[in-house]
Amino acid sequence: MSQKISAPRGTQDILPPESARWQALESRVHALARCFGYGEVRTPVFEATELFVRGVGETTDIVEKEMYTFADKGERSMTLRPEWTAPVVRAMLEHQMLAQGPQRLYYVGPIFRYERPQKGRYRQSHQFGVECTGYVDAEADAEVISLAWELVRSCGIGDAVLKINSIGDAVCRPRYRQALLEHFAPNVAALSEDAQRRVERNPLRLLDSKEERDAPFVASAPAFDAYLCDGCREHFATLRAALSLIDIPYVVDPRVVRGLDYYTRTVFEIESRALGAQSAVCGGGRYDGLVASLGGPDVPAVGFALGIERFLMVLAAAQSAVQVPREGIQAVALGTQARATLLAIVAELRRSMVPAFMDYEERKLLAHLKIADRNRARFALIVGSEELASGEAILRDLESRTDTRLPLAQPRVVAASLVEACS
């Protein structure tokens, strides 16, 4: 056993029938993005390390300890993409897209973070997300949020909650930060160890503490609300009005504070209890300074990322196991000659895009029918010596258990009449 190679820690193989659920979600995602006018972007799986250091933020956990970084043979430092926003912005800059007005892009694909694996947390995971650039308007925030919410809603996830918040901008955030510092600093000794670290580094994250001993101080902390500048306040109000206008239920939660440096103003999360501690299925917000910080023009942007693995888990919890519908035709050949006859018909069926299955072993009819059943085939096309003699195959509807006779002619003709019979 020890010499067997297994998938690296925190990664997983996605096999049938699970992969079918992925395909279903992915096609839903593509269709939804299309409805909102978003085009797909695909970027390299690895990028220059510098892109993430500048884009995500030097002091974030992602950059500090979670990146898969390596030197290539030309001694360049490369990093496996730990998130999509920085690469997408890089691509937009590289291809001069931002000079051409607002842009709407979406992506689906893997990200890599070196973390300790746990349910809903992997070293390779997959995200669907969008980036909308060029609008300062809160309607763009609402658009992006509604796209995420529409996916959740259309999949029938009942217990999902949308939480929104505003974390201000370059003008008012430092003021609020200062206020928080002044609130917590006198009580540092009473705080949990983790909280003490955060007082200096990122006071905003203190609001997110789960430690019981921090709770009283968190509860009495000043609210951002009072510190928002006029611009941010108005932006948040417009967003709330827009969400109400398009019937999207939300709660304002001051504790929603994103961990990546580039967020400004709007931040939001969609949570579900089905996930335990990793409750966030989707997270995003506005990042007006990111494009400029990556060397581009001063272009505002909003977006989100949704965890595919987590989303599928929530989906599985919400839906009861659905029976796979029957589909396609199982060719049942009894004898060598029948096998040749059916082989040709199966090939023609597949050319007509009708799923066709065949087992090549010499088995009894009963065994063949069991296989057909297990394959969830809708029909069985049976040919044995009797059928060859009479020139008529038996087409059995495995659902209604009724038989029809079908003249054996040229494979293409048989396939054509099967297509008709099955539709």
Place this chain on the structure above:
RNA sequence: GUGGCUGUAGCUCAGCUGGUUAGAGCGUCGCACUGUGGAUGCGAAGGCCGCGGGUUCGAAUCCCGUCAGCCACCCCA
């Protein structure tokens, strides 16, 4: 990265305070049943008890290490 729980057949799990050849259900395959499925009955295959070391006359069982999964923290999708 920190703390804790768990690793026995393809899957879900039994296996008492260490004691002969490690069990069950599901699944797979075969037969009853040359030719009309999901059932039933009978049978078979499938295990270095995650891996490595130690204690012991003797280890799936106790100890240490390691790998992996899970839970919480941390972080985030």
